[in-house]
Amino acid sequence: MNKNIIIKAENVAVQYSIFRRFFATKSKMALKDVSFSLYKGESLGVIGRNGAGKSTLLKLLAGVISPDKGQIIHDNVSVSLLSLQVGFDGELSGYDNIYLSALLLGFKKNQVDAILDNIIQFSELEDSIHQAVKTYSTGMRARLGFSIAYQLEPDVLLIDETLGVGDIEFKEKSIAAMKERIRSDQTVILVSHHGPTIKNLCKRAVWIEDGVTRMEGPSGEVVGEYEKFMLTNNKR
Amino acid sequence: MNESKAVKGTKGNFAVLHFIKYKLKANLKAEASRNYLGYLWWLLEPAMLLGVFYFVFGVLLNYGRDGFESYLLVGITFWLVFANTVTHSCNSIQTASGIIQQVYVPKWVFPVIAVLSNYVKFLFVLLTLFGFAIYSGFLPDVSWLGLLYFIPIYLIFVMGCALVAAAITPIFPDIKFIIQAGIQMLMFGSGIFYQYDMIPEKYLDLFLLNPVARAIYYFREIILFQKSPDFFDLLYILIFGVILIGIGLAILLKLDRRYPRLVI
Numbered sequence: 001m002n003k004n005i006i007i008k009a010e011n012v013a014v015q016y017s018i019f020r021r022f023f024a025t026k027s028k029m030a031l032k033d034v035s036f037s038l039y040k041g042e043s044l045g046v047i048g049r050n051g052a053g054k055s056t057l058l059k060l061l062a063g064v065i066s067p068d069k070g071q072i073i074h075d076n077v078s079v080s081l082l083s084l085q086v087g088f089d090g091e092l093s094g095y096d097n098i099y100l101s102a103l104l105l106g107f108k109k110n111q112v113d114a115i116l117d118n119i120i121q122f123s124e125l126e127d128s129i130h131q132a133v134k135t136y137s138t139g140m141r142a143r144l145g146f147s148i149a150y151q152l153e154p155d156v157l158l159i160d161e162t163l164g165v166g167d168i169e170f171k172e173k174s175i176a177a178m179k180e181r182i183r184s185d186q187t188v189i190l191v192s193h194h195g196p197t198i199k200n201l202c203k204r205a206v207w208i209e210d211g212v213t214r215m216e217g218p219s220g221e222v223v224g225e226y227e228k229f230m231l232t233n234n235k236r
Numbered sequence: 237m238n239e240s241k242a243v244k245g246t247k248g249n250f251a252v253l254h255f256i257k258y259k260l261k262a263n264l265k266a267e268a269s270r271n272y273l274g275y276l277w278w279l280l281e282p283a284m285l286l287g288v289f290y291f292v293f294g295v296l297l298n299y300g301r302d303g304f305e306s307y308l309l310v311g312i313t314f315w316l317v318f319a320n321t322v323t324h325s326c327n328s329i330q331t332a333s334g335i336i337q338q339v340y341v342p343k344w345v346f347p348v349i350a351v352l353s354n355y356v357k358f359l360f361v362l363l364t365l366f367g368f369a370i371y372s373g374f375l376p377d378v379s380w381l382g383l384l385y386f387i388p389i390y391l392i393f394v395m396g397c398a399l400v401a402a403a404i405t406p407i408f409p410d411i412k413f414i415i416q417a418g419i420q421m422l423m424f425g426s427g428i429f430y431q432y433d434m435i436p437e438k439y440l441d442l443f444l445l446n447p448v449a450r451a452i453y454y455f456r457e458i459i460l461f462q463k464s465p466d467f468f469d470l471l472y473i474l475i476f477g478v479i480l481i482g483i484g485l486a487i488l489l490k491l492d493r494r495y496p497r498l499v500i
Contacts, residue, residue, distance in 0.1 A: 091266035
């Protein structure tokens with residue numbers, strides 16, 4: 001295997017069974033046959049329309065679920081999904097939630113101690129950090145969630161659709177921060193159904209349609225084919 | 237190259253113990269913050285419940301012989317920790333659905349947190365029980381020292397039941413109704429509300445095969461009659477506990493990365 005490849009997906013398939021009623025389960029293949037390679041330091045775009053299996057792919061890469069068929073090969077790298085507000089408990093203060101959420105994201109307790117000030121500063125929550133999160137506005141919750149997740153520095157960062165969150169001002173700030181991160185040395189997989197986002201931020205892209213990889217290559221070409229496909233598909 | 241079917245989310249070094257500690261504290265804190273009296277309820281709630289039984293059976297009905305209300309309170313206390321713990325841990329994985337869809341966490345963590353938070357509250361119930369017992373004239377005795385190892389053994393058994401319940405509920409969601417019915421059945425089969433001499437003698441051994449009934453029987457022997465359980469009784473309940481914990485953990489580990497697909 002090429003030295004620069006850090007994750008390789010080989011013909012992975014994931015099946016979900018949908019429980020209907022007694023003894024009548026129906027199964028749905030969320031992913032049928034997906035293969036691609038991720039190179040160290042690159043930003044790989046995964047494009048596909050809603051329901052194409054993008055979220056399932058992210059869960060698979062993050063190690064949340066395991067594939068039914070095929071395999072994902074990697075060299076013991078850490079892979080994390082940029083998860084916002086994971087494990088938040090409204091009854092607890094923002095401060096307590098930072099610990100809960102960060103521990104869930106894979107930080108050690110002493111690491112959280114070290115980044116605590118950064119998180120609070122980035123979130124601009126100031127004194128509200130000691131109030132219960134249930135008293136926060138949606139925007140404030142989003143700020144806190146983003147500020148925690150943004151501290152993650154896994155070997156591979158997985159990003160699902162949204163780059164920025166919160167009110168207008170914070171949204172700009174968070175999008176800028178995310179874009180900077182994607183363009184840095186950080187290895188990123190960015191998932192979206194939006195062609196221009198992928199074209200702007202990623203050099204290479206993978207197009208997934210109905211659980212199958214349709215194409216892998218330079219993002220311009222892949223997005224071009226994807227948009228052409230979507231156009232003809234919508235006309236029908 | 238590490239060729240595995242499963243991908244490791246973080247380098248497999250999720251800070252499990254720190255998380256359990258934090259989440260446990262957080263849950264207890266969150267629960268307390270929902271009421272004005274907060275932590276005080278952990279003492280008030282069992283005191284009220286035990287008070288009701290004390291009043292109804294001890295004062296109003298003046299049921300049976302002397303000390304029946306104490307006999308009842310011991311039974312209810314140890315019964316409740318079993319019923320509450322199993323009931324709460326049943327749904328622990330479903331409740332954590334939001335978390336397990338996004339990050340990898342070993343799934344055994346969630347029932348264990350549910351069990352431990354019930355045990356913390358149980359400590360307060362125990363204090364209340366001892367208060368009632370002493371008030372009713374059952375003074376602490378050397379034999380009470382037996383509780384120091386008998387209670388932990390009973391809690392190991394309860395944890396085993398809770399882990400098995402938590403492990404299978406996401407697979408067959410309907411089973412929680414069966415578990416509830418089972419708990420009810422076990423309540424009547426464990427001699428909480430009746431005295432042992434009401435059971436025909438030839439069935440008493442059979443009755444005591446039920447580990448909950450056996451445990452409650454010996455808790456009464458210790459607290460009310462200053463007797464110590466023998467080695468065999470302890471071992472009997474411990475073996476049940478260890479086997480159940482083994483089964484529960486085996487299922488939880490085997491389906492570790494399948495649960496996120498089951499509890500959407």
